[in-house]
Amino acid sequence: MVETTAALEAHDVSKRYGDTPALAGVSLTVATGSCVALVGESGSGKTTLLRCFNRMVEPDSGSVLVGGTDVSARDTGGLRRSLGYVQQDAGLLPHWNVLRNAAMVPWLRGRTEANAVASRAMDMVGLPVEYFGDRWPRELSGGQRQRAAFARALADEPGTLLLDEPFGALDAITRVEVRRAFVRLRDEIRITVLLVTHDLREAFELADDVAVMRAGEIEQVASPADLRGTPATPYVRELLEKAGVA
Amino acid sequence: MKAGTHARLVCTWLIAASFFPGAVRALGAQTGRPIVVATKPFAESFILGEMFARLLEARGFAVERRPGLGATQIAFDALRQGDIDVYPEYTGTGLLAILGEDPPPTGREAYRRVAEAFRARWGVRWLPPLGFENTYAIAVRPSTADSLDLSTLSDLAREGGGLIAGLSPDFIGRADGLPGLRAEYGFEPREVRALLQAVKYQALEAAEVDVIDGYGTDGQIARYGFTVLRDNREFFPPYDAAALVGSSLAEERPAALAALTELSGRLDEVTMRELNRRVEVDGEDVGAVAHDALSVLGLVGPGGEVESGSVARDGSLLAYLWSRRAETAEQVRRHLLLVALSMIAGILVAVPLALLLERVRAAAEGTIRAVGLLQTIPSIALLAFMIPFLGIGVAPAVAALFLYSLLPMVRNTYTGVRDADPAAVASARALGMTELQLLRYVRLPLAAPVIMAGVRTAAVINVGTATLAAFIGAGGLGDPIVAGLALSNTRMILSGAIPAAALALLVDGALSVTERSVTPRGLG
Numbered sequence: 107m108v109e110t111t112a113a114l115e116a117h118d119v120s121k122r123y124g125d126t127p128a129l130a131g132v133s134l135t136v137a138t139g140s141c142v143a144l145v146g147e148s149g150s151g152k153t154t155l156l157r158c159f160n161r162m163v164e165p166d167s168g169s170v171l172v173g174g175t176d177v178s179a180r181d182t183g184g185l186r187r188s189l190g191y192v193q194q195d196a197g198l199l200p201h202w203n204v205l206r207n208a209a210m211v212p213w214l215r216g217r218t219e220a221n222a223v224a225s226r227a228m229d230m231v232g233l234p235v236e237y238f239g240d241r242w243p244r245e246l247s248g249g250q251r252q253r254a255a256f257a258r259a260l261a262d263e264p265g266t267l268l269l270d271e272p273f274g275a276l277d278a279i280t281r282v283e284v285r286r287a288f289v290r291l292r293d294e295i296r297i298t299v300l301l302v303t304h305d306l307r308e309a310f311e312l313a314d315d316v317a318v319m320r321a322g323e324i325e326q327v328a329s330p331a332d333l334r335g336t337p338a339t340p341y342v343r344e345l346l347e348k349a350g351v352a
Numbered sequence: 353m354k355a356g357t358h359a360r361l362v363c364t365w366l367i368a369a370s371f372f373p374g375a376v377r378a379l380g381a382q383t384g385r386p387i388v389v390a391t392k393p394f395a396e397s398f399i400l401g402e403m404f405a406r407l408l409e410a411r412g413f414a415v416e417r418r419p420g421l422g423a424t425q426i427a428f429d430a431l432r433q434g435d436i437d438v439y440p441e442y443t444g445t446g447l448l449a450i451l452g453e454d455p456p457p458t459g460r461e462a463y464r465r466v467a468e469a470f471r472a473r474w475g476v477r478w479l480p481p482l483g484f485e486n487t488y489a490i491a492v493r494p495s496t497a498d499s500l501d502l503s504t505l506s507d508l509a510r511e512g513g514g515l516i517a518g519l520s521p522d523f524i525g526r527a528d529g530l531p532g533l534r535a536e537y538g539f540e541p542r543e544v545r546a547l548l549q550a551v552k553y554q555a556l557e558a559a560e561v562d563v564i565d566g567y568g569t570d571g572q573i574a575r576y577g578f579t580v581l582r583d584n585r586e587f588f589p590p591y592d593a594a595a596l597v598g599s600s601l602a603e604e605r606p607a608a609l610a611a612l613t614e615l616s617g618r619l620d621e622v623t624m625r626e627l628n629r630r631v632e633v634d635g636e637d638v639g640a641v642a643h644d645a646l647s648v649l650g651l652v653g654p655g656g657e658v659e660s661g662s663v664a665r666d667g668s669l670l671a672y673l674w675s676r677r678a679e680t681a682e683q684v685r686r687h688l689l690l691v692a693l694s695m696i697a698g699i700l701v702a703v704p705l706a707l708l709l710e711r712v713r714a715a716a717e718g719t720i721r722a723v724g725l726l727q728t729i730p731s732i733a734l735l736a737f738m739i740p741f742l743g744i745g746v747a748p749a750v751a752a753l754f755l756y757s758l759l760p761m762v763r764n765t766y767t768g769v770r771d772a773d774p775a776a777v778a779s780a781r782a783l784g785m786t787e788l789q790l791l792r793y794v795r796l797p798l799a800a801p802v803i804m805a806g807v808r809t810a811a812v813i814n815v816g817t818a819t820l821a822a823f824i825g826a827g828g829l830g831d832p833i834v835a836g837l838a839l840s841n842t843r844m845i846l847s848g849a850i851p852a853a854a855l856a857l858l859v860d861g862a863l864s865v866t867e868r869s870v871t872p873r874g875l876g
Contacts, residue, residue: 162782187784197779201797201872211783242874258783268782 111174113138113266113298114159119168121154121322128154129165130322138265141292141299142327143309145345146319152302155319156268159300160186173265187211190259190267190297194274196251198243204228204254205239211262220261227261228254230294232287249280253287260291266298273308285312306349318342386414387601387608390436390825392427393420393838395632396486396569396593396624400440402642404595404612410652411611420834421744422823424449426736428596430825432474435743437601438612442486444591446470446478448528455528455589459485462590475599479609480616481592484624488523488588489568490533491578496562504584508563509537517541518552518561528589529565536587553578569621571628593619618649632840672843673850676832680851687828687855690818693750695811698757703803705758706765707791716766723762726755731820739824749818749826756817757810764806768799800870808863815856819848829855 114136121129129151136142144152157163158170161182170177177185198207206213209224217223225235231253243251252272259267272288273281289312292299303309309316310330317327318341326338334352337343346352387408391401398419405415418436421427428450430436446466447453456462463481470476492502500511508515523529524546533539541563547555552564553572566573566580568591573580595612602609627645630636646652673680709716729737734755738748772795780794781787796803822830829852836844 160782183784183786185784186782191779191782193775193779193782195775197773197775197777199776199780199794200773201874203874210780210785214784214789244874255779 111138112136112171113140113173114300115169115171115174116155116158117169117171119155119158119165119170121151121158121163121165127322129158131168132319132322132324133168134317134324134327136298136300138298139296140314141301141312143301143303143313143316144319145303145306145309145316148304149321150319151322152319153270154322156270156300156302159266160189160191160268162186183214187215187262188264188266190262190264192252192255192259192267192269192272194271196243196255198251198254198258200243203240203242204233204246204257205235207243207254208257208261210258211264215262217262223263224257224261227257230260230291231257233257247280248276249284252276252280252284256284256288256291260295260297264297266300269299269301271302271304273305274303288312306346306351310351318345384414386416387438387605388416388418388436390418390421390427390430390439392423392439393823393834395571395638395839396628397440398638398835398838399627399631399642399645400482400593400595402638403615403646404438404440406639406642406646407614407651408608408611410646411607413608413611418744418825420822420831420838421825422732422736426739426744426824429736429739430744431596431598432476433739433743434598434600435739435745435825436598437608438595438597440482440593441478441596442591442593443478443481444487444589446596448589458586459590459592463592463594470596475602477597477599477602477609479595479597479613481594482615482619483617484569484619484621485590485592486568486621486624487583487591488529489566489570489573489580490563490583491556491566491573491580492563493556493559494577494579497579497581502579502581504582505533505537505539505587506584508581509533509539512539512541515541515562516543516545516560518545518547518555518564520548520552520565521546523565528587532587536585569624569628571625571630571632574625574629575633593624614651615649618651619645635839635841638839669843669846673847676847679832680829680847683827683829683831683848684851684855686826687815687818687830687852690746690749690753690821690826690828691811691814691859693746694753694757694814694818695807697750697754698761698810699807701754702758702761702806703765706762707769709762709766710769710795713770720759720763720766723759727759731756731817732823735820735824744825746826748824749821749828753814753818753821757814760806760809760813761803762806764809765799765803768802768806769795772798797872798875800872801867801875804863804867804870808860808867811863812856812860815852815859819852 112135116132116134118131118133119129120131132151132155134155144155146152154163158165159172159177161177172185172189205221205224205228208228209220212220212223225239228235228238233250233253243254246254273284276284285308301313315327315329316333318325320341326333326342333342333346337346343352389401389405389408391397401419405417408415421430424445427439431439443459443462443466444455447455447462451466451469456465463478467478470478490505490508496502502508502511519530524544530544545561553576555561556564556578557576597609597612627641630641631638643652709719731752734752735748738751742748742751777790777794780790785793818828819830819833821828822834829848832844832848836842836848
């Protein structure tokens with residue numbers, strides 16, 4: 107069946123921080139089940155745009171829709187609990203063991219089977235609950251912590267994942283390991299992903315479509331192949347060349 | 353004249369009292385509230401206060417003792433407000449320190465002026481003077497007096513160029529001290545050394561210095577047998593000792609006034625010096641000395657209970673501490689009460705205030721700085737400030753300790769909650785925790801050890817500061833410290849200081865265990 111509704115939509119969204127424009131009339135659509143990567147240099151607005159979807163950032167103008175509903179109409183807590191989220195430094199609660207961390211969202215939503223669904227999510231990311239469930243976050247390696255953060259984001263079975271540089275803080279080997287786990291995961295469950303990364307290779311490897319941002323605007327959205335073939339602007343071409351993916 | 357009327361009134365009461373002791377007792381018992389007798393923190397004041405107390409008790413009044421109140425301002429404020437009923441004071445102090453007037457030439461004039469001014473302004477009464485004066489006394493070794501033929505300050509001025517003076521820093525500076533002596537008598541010593549009270553006497557005895565300043569009824573002067581030179585030009589302001597009585601006692605309980613007046617004119621310098629010597633030098637118990645003095649004057653029966661004060665200086669320190677165990681236990685209990693009440697109030701205010709500041713961070717720095725300013729007020733001054741609002745005793749002490757406890761707890765709670773693992777807070781928020789849930793499940797648990805460290809700091813500071821509460825009559829382990837300082841009794845000081853130090857360590861230890869127990873597992 108062909109998906110008709112977009113999971114995430116931004117229409118002409120603008121945001122200023124003081125005199126600095128972070129987003130200048132950005133529009134973006136992420137189709138249900140697809141993975142879109144936001145790439146660009148630091149300060150290009152990619153994280154700001156991502157955060158508009160879970161209302162960590164409130165835009166000055168424009169509209170943001172999740173699952174067809176304007177987010178401004180939704181209660182922030184409920185909205186955020188419905189969207190998986192992983193940030194660069196895992197951000198696990200250090201005083202909760204890994205299982206309790208993974209079970210956070212279903213627990214917040216009052217689900218009685220919170221631990222069961224969290225265990226499933228832990229298995230999915232390769233952290234079997236019987237080995238890792240009662241460990242403290244500080245007892246895990248960096249890669250394991252990041253996988254636990256994925257388990258936490260996935261446990262409540264959200265339709266959409268917002269990923270903010272989720273592999274950014276990992277060393278090269280660990281990054282490959284976690285990325286593989288992520289790819290396996292996408293094979294197992296159909297989930298919509300919006301991924302922020304400054305690494306174009308990563309974007310090309312993981313995403314169906316890549317949006318190149320520059321100074322608060324989107325220069326081009328296209329599949330990796332189309333980006334390579336027909337870069338829309340000299341900036342996009344230059345960026346691809348610098349990253350060695352042209 | 354006024355003095356005459358007074359004397360007649362006194363006589364009437366004395367006669368009434370001697371004929372109808374039962375009637376006086378009945379009057380005393382009539383109003384049930386105990387008469388609060390206070391003293392300032394030095395030996396002579398302790399002795400006189402104890403004499404007042406025992407005399408009142410002998411006449412059938414219930415008495416509550418508040419020995420060692422801070423200093424003049426604290427004692428007088430407490431009297432004016434009715435927190436205490438009577439304490440021994442000196443006319444010169446009344447004039448200079450309370451009224452801020454220059455002293456008149458004669459003692460009689462000084463008494464007349466303080467008596468009129470205090471009664472008119474505050475309804476406070478100066479009972480007729482006790483009979484001795486305790487002004488500055490300039491003392492030399494008897495050998496010096498003999499060889500140079502010194503008996504007056506004029507004689508001293510004549511020989512001044514050859515003498516070394518050892519004077520208290522205070523005396524060197526004040527107008528009625530050395531500068532005045534220079535101007536009035538032309539006294540120009542060869543050299544002036546600033547010496548503290550505690551070492552002055554030994555320095556004179558050892559001939560390190562030739563002349564010192566002391567007090568007229570100084571027990572130490574009596575101890576060494578120094579010669580006091582006569583103030584032949586009556587330069588030193590008169591410091592006649594008298595009972596200073598608060599307005600409510602003066603107006604409502606004439607029988608108590610009459611009882612206290614029985615001491616008027618009965619103590620001369622020689623007697624007082626001897627009493628001071630027994631307490632300051634021999635380490636006798638204040639109660640025993642006061643009782644003896646009253647019984648010599650025929651004001652109380654010769655028998656009566658006389659405590660054995662000899663343990664104070666004889667026997668081992670441990671034996672002394674052990675002999676005071678019941679008192680110490682009571683003082684520890686009172687001390688802990690002061691600390692506990694102030695800490696509970698402090699926590700109830702500091703923690704919510706800090707959480708509020710974390711929400712309104714713009715106000716945080718200024719508020720914490722303001723709370724910090726409280727910390728810079730010297731303890732004794734803060735305690736004194738409390739008196740106009742809260743009187744003396746437990747309430748002002750708890751209030752002052754409460755204010756001191758705020759800074760460490762507000763600061764630690766604020767920074768602990770604000771700086772709690774930012775990545776954890778950010779991710780939990782992004783996954784849908786509400787601000788209240790963040791506080792309850794993330795910020796507070798992570799900040800708990802930091803908050804407890806603030807509580808611990810505040811509690812240890814409070815255990816120490818609470819010893820000063822004795823200066824405003826709040827009791828606790830400061831009582832023996834204040835009394836010991838006043839009576840130059842090291843053992844007495846230690847009987848308060850050692851338990852206070854032990855208590856501080858104990859509180860610190862107990863709270864460090866608590867600190868560990870609130871540290872979430874999974875941290876560190």
